[in-house]
Amino acid sequence: MAGLILKDLMTIQRQLKTQAFVLIFFLFISIFMQQGLMLFTIIIFIVTFQTITALTYDEQSSWDKYANTLPISKGDIVLSKYILSILLMLFGLILALPIVFIIHRFTNNWASAAFFPTFILLVTLAFCMLALLLPIYIKFGSIKGRMVLIALCFIPGFLFGLLKEYFPDMTVILSNIKPYMFVAPFAGLLILWLSSLISTAIYQQKEF
Amino acid sequence: MNAIEVYDLQKSFEGFALNDVSFSVPQGTVMGFVGENGAGKSTTIKCILNLLKKEHGEILLFGKDLVEHELSIKNDIGVVFDDLHVPETLNATQLDKFMKKVFKTWDSGYYFERLAQFKIPVSKKVKELSRGMRMKLSIALAMSHHPKLLILDEPTSGLDPIIRDEILDLFLTFMQDETHSILFSSHITSDLEKIADYITFIHNGEILFSESKDVLIYEYGIFKGDHEEVSVIPEHAIIRKRNGTFGTEALVLKNEVNEVFSLEKPSIEDIMLFYVKGSV
Numbered sequence: 256m257a258g259l260i261l262k263d264l265m266t267i268q269r270q271l272k273t274q275a276f277v278l279i280f281f282l283f284i285s286i287f288m289q290q291g292l293m294l295f296t297i298i299i300f301i302v303t304f305q306t307i308t309a310l311t312y313d314e315q316s317s318w319d320k321y322a323n324t325l326p327i328s329k330g331d332i333v334l335s336k337y338i339l340s341i342l343l344m345l346f347g348l349i350l351a352l353p354i355v356f357i358i359h360r361f362t363n364n365w366a367s368a369a370f371f372p373t374f375i376l377l378v379t380l381a382f383c384m385l386a387l388l389l390p391i392y393i394k395f396g397s398i399k400g401r402m403v404l405i406a407l408c409f410i411p412g413f414l415f416g417l418l419k420e421y422f423p424d425m426t427v428i429l430s431n432i433k434p435y436m437f438v439a440p441f442a443g444l445l446i447l448w449l450s451s452l453i454s455t456a457i458y459q460q461k462e463f
Numbered sequence: 464m465n466a467i468e469v470y471d472l473q474k475s476f477e478g479f480a481l482n483d484v485s486f487s488v489p490q491g492t493v494m495g496f497v498g499e500n501g502a503g504k505s506t507t508i509k510c511i512l513n514l515l516k517k518e519h520g521e522i523l524l525f526g527k528d529l530v531e532h533e534l535s536i537k538n539d540i541g542v543v544f545d546d547l548h549v550p551e552t553l554n555a556t557q558l559d560k561f562m563k564k565v566f567k568t569w570d571s572g573y574y575f576e577r578l579a580q581f582k583i584p585v586s587k588k589v590k591e592l593s594r595g596m597r598m599k600l601s602i603a604l605a606m607s608h609h610p611k612l613l614i615l616d617e618p619t620s621g622l623d624p625i626i627r628d629e630i631l632d633l634f635l636t637f638m639q640d641e642t643h644s645i646l647f648s649s650h651i652t653s654d655l656e657k658i659a660d661y662i663t664f665i666h667n668g669e670i671l672f673s674e675s676k677d678v679l680i681y682e683y684g685i686f687k688g689d690h691e692e693v694s695v696i697p698e699h700a701i702i703r704k705r706n707g708t709f710g711t712e713a714l715v716l717k718n719e720v721n722e723v724f725s726l727e728k729p730s731i732e733d734i735m736l737f738y739v740k741g742s743v
Contacts, residue, residue, distance in 0.1 A: 261561060312551070326566070
């Protein structure tokens with residue numbers, strides 16, 4: 256498991272360095288626009304989505320064909336991607352938080368009271384995105400997976416737009432659940448864990 | 464003891480099927496696995512490695528069922544495909560770091576010795592290496608945890624004769640330990656003539672023969688003559704015959720043919736061609 260995570264980190268090493276330049280660009284923009292939240296969102300999503308980059312590199316090189324000749328269980332191969340994504344998110348948070356606080360300190364643009372719920376919501380959202388993305392990419396690969404993902408996002412979005420009047424107001428729902436928000440990241444982790452079980456089941460059925 | 468035993472293996476795809484494939488690789492020997500492109504070599508190897516799920520049959524490695532003892536068995540095997548399937552952004556040094564975490568028996572010293580022997584740059588990315596270099600790196604990776612069995616799927620295809628010779632020498636060194644075995648799939652029969660002890664020939668998903676190389680080369684002979692001359696040879700001595708522009712050729716059992724007939728020594732390629740293109 257540790258070997259797989261190490262291999263993924265080495266694989267995306269260069270990609271991470273490139274992303275660092277993107278982050279510096281956004282750092283200046285957020286300071287200029289006095290928007291710490293924007294930088295926070297970008298950092299979390301960029302680092303988390305590196306797991307998808309690692310999966311794409313694996314797919315391009317038919318890595319799974321090779322990995323399955325090594326004494327590594329299929330469960331570990333899948334789980335390593337989930338652990339990698341959590342590790343990258345932690346790294347993103349550690350990187351983002353001090354910068355966001357500094358921007359906040361100098362701009363006073365971001366109400367402290369709103370920080371915690373926003374932070375929790377973003378982390379949960381990233382967990383949920385990964386919980387959806389990883390099984391799709393493991394099942395369909397990066398090219399087909401992208402199509403499936405678009406279909407999965409577009410169809411419910413389209414239906415939601417069409418039948419909007421039949422759905423309750425989302426802002427009311429959000430304000431109602433606000434007191435329970437602290438459990439959201441744990442719920443996100445639970446969804447991610449369930450997603451890992453689905454991904455493992457998918458992977459075990461695959462042939463290479 | 465056999466390093467590999469395959470019994471009645473079946474696996475089907477649209478338009479192709481492995482049909483009751485059975486053969487074994489005795490420990491301490493090199494088995495050449497030959498057949499034309501699409502004959503079922505890679506499919507059989509993938510089933511042996513559990514990369515493809517078999518539909519029927521039994522596969523034993525070191526006498527143990529592969530699916531039940533997958534991880535322990537895979538500790539003792541090294542695999543080389545016709546290309547190196549690792550992310551192209553990695554280099555040989557990074558692969559050493561990864562392998563150290565995968566195999567308890569990983570021998571970095573041996574690995575870097577092989578890299579030096581093959582003149583593989585340790586910090587060059589896989590994507591920057593030539594095909595020959597990638598294959599040599601793949602072989603170094605497969606051998607550096609000191610496996611007991613090497614499973615090689617077309618490891619020399621597309622390589623020049625010099626590199627192929629170097630690689631074959633390395634396999635011969637590996638075989639100096641009598642507990643080691645190799646299953647070597649290739650359609651370059653000259654490579655197999657150099658190192659194989661046994662030859663298994665697969666055609667259209669079926670095993671046509673699995674025989675000692677010496678038996679094939681020294682007990683078989685090729686008779687070349689016209690149709691009338693061939694008809695004098697006893698029928699039970701003829702394995703296959705085929706008609707060409709300049710007459711008829713027959714693959715025969717040497718011992719069953721009178722010494723007055725002049726026979727040529729067949730190559731593995733000749734025998735393959737007789738089996739595929741000839742008739743009984």
